[in-house]
Amino acid sequence: MRYLVIGNSYGGLAAAEAIRKRDEEGEITVLSNENHEAYGRPLISYYLGGEVSSARMYYRPPSFYRRYRIDVRINSAVRKVLAQEHAVVLADDSQLSYDRLLVATGGQPFVPPMKGANARGVFTFTTWKDADDIKAWLPKVKDVIVIGGGLIGLSAADALRHQGGVRVTIVEMLPRVLGLALDEDGSSILQDRIEELGTRVVTEDSVVEIVADQQGAVNRVVLKSGAELLCQMVVIAIGVRPAVEILKDSGIRINRGVAVDEHMQTNLPDVYAAGDVVEARDIINEDNRIIAILPVAYEHGVIAGANMSGDPLRYPGGIAMNSMPKFEMSVMTMGLTLDQPDLEAVRRFHGTNYRKFLFRGDRLVGVILIGDTSAGGILTSIIKKQELLDRVTKERIIAGEYFSLAAEKKVAWSPAPERTQELR
Amino acid sequence: MEMGPMGSQGRDIVVDPSRCDGCGDCIESCREAVSSQHKKTDALSRIWIHDINDKRYPMVCHNCEQAPCVSACMTGCRHRMGEFVTTDYERCVGCSMCIMCCPFGAIQLVQEERLAMKCDGCLSYETAPCVKACKTGALRHVGFVEASFENRKLRASSLALARLYKAGGDG
Numbered sequence: 001m002r003y004l005v006i007g008n009s010y011g012g013l014a015a016a017e018a019i020r021k022r023d024e025e026g027e028i029t030v031l032s033n034e035n036h037e038a039y040g041r042p043l044i045s046y047y048l049g050g051e052v053s054s055a056r057m058y059y060r061p062p063s064f065y066r067r068y069r070i071d072v073r074i075n076s077a078v079r080k081v082l083a084q085e086h087a088v089v090l091a092d093d094s095q096l097s098y099d100r101l102l103v104a105t106g107g108q109p110f111v112p113p114m115k116g117a118n119a120r121g122v123f124t125f126t127t128w129k130d131a132d133d134i135k136a137w138l139p140k141v142k143d144v145i146v147i148g149g150g151l152i153g154l155s156a157a158d159a160l161r162h163q164g165g166v167r168v169t170i171v172e173m174l175p176r177v178l179g180l181a182l183d184e185d186g187s188s189i190l191q192d193r194i195e196e197l198g199t200r201v202v203t204e205d206s207v208v209e210i211v212a213d214q215q216g217a218v219n220r221v222v223l224k225s226g227a228e229l230l231c232q233m234v235v236i237a238i239g240v241r242p243a244v245e246i247l248k249d250s251g252i253r254i255n256r257g258v259a260v261d262e263h264m265q266t267n268l269p270d271v272y273a274a275g276d277v278v279e280a281r282d283i284i285n286e287d288n289r290i291i292a293i294l295p296v297a298y299e300h301g302v303i304a305g306a307n308m309s310g311d312p313l314r315y316p317g318g319i320a321m322n323s324m325p326k327f328e329m330s331v332m333t334m335g336l337t338l339d340q341p342d343l344e345a346v347r348r349f350h351g352t353n354y355r356k357f358l359f360r361g362d363r364l365v366g367v368i369l370i371g372d373t374s375a376g377g378i379l380t381s382i383i384k385k386q387e388l389l390d391r392v393t394k395e396r397i398i399a400g401e402y403f404s405l406a407a408e409k410k411v412a413w414s415p416a417p418e419r420t421q422e423l424r
Numbered sequence: 425m426e427m428g429p430m431g432s433q434g435r436d437i438v439v440d441p442s443r444c445d446g447c448g449d450c451i452e453s454c455r456e457a458v459s460s461q462h463k464k465t466d467a468l469s470r471i472w473i474h475d476i477n478d479k480r481y482p483m484v485c486h487n488c489e490q491a492p493c494v495s496a497c498m499t500g501c502r503h504r505m506g507e508f509v510t511t512d513y514e515r516c517v518g519c520s521m522c523i524m525c526c527p528f529g530a531i532q533l534v535q536e537e538r539l540a541m542k543c544d545g546c547l548s549y550e551t552a553p554c555v556k557a558c559k560t561g562a563l564r565h566v567g568f569v570e571a572s573f574e575n576r577k578l579r580a581s582s583l584a585l586a587r588l589y590k591a592g593g594d595g
């Protein structure tokens with residue numbers, strides 16, 4: 001059996017590990033369009049901020065690929081998938097055939113059509129190479145504009161503010177930072193902190209043009225409001241989109257992301273998909289959608305890999321969540337976080353600590369924790385289980401007595417899909 | 425490919441809350457044992473005792489069979505070693521993804537160190553210091569084969585914590 005995995009990050013590697021666990025003999029090839037072996041992708045902000053050296057970036061020990069007998073090919077971008085022929089075309093026009101294919105291509109940064117976006121000094125921020133490019137350009141930089149106040153934008157801004165003498169301005173189109181994950185109360189606590197630490201935040205505005213100097217290097221941005229901000233670097237962090245270009249005309253069904261069933265199988269029998277490129281089950285919304293986060297990608301990968309090697313595990317579904325310890329403040333969001341007419345919202349403030357719980361009837365469907373995020377996983381597990389909660393349990397959740405819920409067996413233990421493997 | 429059921433480390437820490445009198449000796453011995461890993465703060469214990477309705481519940485990593493903290497780890501620093509789930513603190517950055525995913529609240533963010541710390545089993549000791557310190561038998565070592573038997577026994581008993589104190593799995 002020849003297994004081909006496109007993508008060398010969390011989804012792809014979890015699949016490769018799950019395959020090798022079940023199939024000692026099969027050939028596993030993993031293709032990466034990047035120039036490094038697997039690394040901790042979110043670590044790029046720690047790397048840029050100088051907290052993590054390149055040696056500490058790697059996700060797996062140096063012996064990993066050899067021990068799992070994975071033929072990893074870095075710098076091997078796929079141009080096209082020829083699903084009918086069970087083959088992929090690489091950038092150099094060579095072809096590689098497979099028996100089973102996993103599409104784990106992840107997301108790619110979205111850059112809207114914007115005048116001047118090709119100026120030198122304009123970057124995106126999703127890869128190690130992006131971080132290196134930004135580092136190389138930094139000596140020229142006093143002012144940075146970060147376009148986008150979401151997770152990636154804030155990570156970039158937090159890393160850049162640690163560079164001596166660099167002033168960072170975040171430009172966010174929504175009325176608040178982390179607007180998709182945090183409600184108004186949460187955002188304003190975070191934004192106060194960001195500004196306290198010297199980073200400027202401009203909301204309800206957007207960059208309409210990047211203006212370069214005569215050498216073609218970025219010189220300033222023009223905002224929709226008419227304001228112009230001088231800068232020597234722009235980081236575009238508006239969001240990521242599923243990387244599905246290579247699947248065009250392959251016959252693989254794509255909605256926003258690749259459509260899969262509960263076995264992470266696409267509409268084609270020998271093609272599976274995992275990670276940020278996939279629309280898979282969302283427990284709370286009870287539909288299939290993109291949840292572009294690490295734990296979900298990893299679990300997709302395990303399920304896909306198991307199924308590819310003949311073990312019909314089902315994906316139980318995941319929930320959106322994120323943890324962002326940036327700007328010296330811990331922020332966690334799990335499940336739904338914004339008010340909706342059908343949800344009961346309960347807020348608790350203690351100094352700069354903020355907790356918000358969202359209930360749909362007697363079920364917990366979402367949590368925001370700012371400041372004290374300890375034991376957040378107990379709440380994650382309660383959300384994932386979607387059990388009916390009695391009045392006492394609900395009160396304890398709101399009171400922050402999570403441990404007592406754990407102790408009295410009220411914690412719903414939602415297992416990862418299979419036994420965690422030992423790394424060899 | 426897989427480790428045998430005993431793993432490379434043929435022991436686990438099993439908790440029997442009904443025997444805990446809350447003396448806290450385990451906490452003190454834990455602090456001492458992990459102190460070298462704390463560079464910027466006083467050592468923090470990785471075992472806690474919760475007082476709930478006049479009962480004591482010692483709380484420590486369960487080394488989950490299906491460990492969500494490993495799936496969620498962005499650096500790869502959290503990994504399985506034998507039957508234990510351990511951490512390479514040289515690589516942890518304190519991102520807290522594991523804390524967000526641990527159903528037992530057994531991982532603690534140490535802000536100053538930028539580390540998410542948990543019980544890693546004290547594998548360099550023949551007997552883990554917390555177990556050695558426990559006079560009541562609330563903490564015991566058992567082999568892993570035995571551990572699963574112990575856990576079944578605990579579950580079978582009417583103890584409220586039965587489900588919580590097995591070494592993992594969805595039981």
